[in-house]
Amino acid sequence: MSRAIRHLDTLVYYDMPQIFIGEDQIRCLYLCYILKDEEAGSRYLCTPVSTETLHNFKLGKTSLRDIFVNSELKEYYECIINDFNHQAIPLELFKDELTDDILPSGRGFVLDNFDIDTDEFAKKINKCPNAISKYTHEKLRQRTERIKIDHNMPNMAAA
């Protein structure tokens, strides 16, 4: 089955959605931003994101550029949208390098005026089973480190 998303929520609007959240068939979330707007459709670049990353973006704690450069799964897709009501917008794997000409420049686009208080989506959001949150990742790393230490302790004592 090919990967497809539906538009869930627009984070930045300017004449049309500029940055939006999409959701795929298994409810994984994607952050997408516009690359080019043409008659044939608007071309977006997307990457899977965790709810935590989305939240930090909304709070202005991380830039759009950082989210893509440090993408949690290092997966990138592009899609062309003519109809935001379409429930299955096909995603194509983006195989090119993430070069500066397609990445946000300057500060990398930081949301510093987002109305988080009225963000209904944040309340309803479902956790993505595929995207590993940085928090979970860090907890797993710490646990692994502890196990390593515990495992090494007897040997160290014996030594």
Added chain:
Amino acid sequence: MKMEYKDKLPNNCPPKDAQEPNNFTIFRMVKTIPPTDIDFVSHFKLFPDKNYENMKCEALSVSVFNRFESCKELLDIPNHRGKKIVKLNLFQDSGRVIKSSKDKSHYSWWIYANFSPLANYEEIT
């Protein structure tokens, strides 16, 4: 007197709570300085073949910000790179505006037919 808009709008568009501004400063990106008519054309008019179903009224407006920084931030996105920003002061004869979107400074502006943005802009960048 009922004012005409630049575009033919559907029923209930703009929304009832859209206001005629009174010396309201806004910022908009334009492709060139001086700007041209196309810089103030709605997305619907620019790309009429797209499906706007639930977004038609909004697509018939043009986006503006009442905060320069919000407009400037968008220049960092590849689709807007190289664009310029102009400032306008909107009055009752300019059209109707409503706060929209999740950026607190974003407004949708439905321009009256008799108003010329090109005769009223000020260059910022």
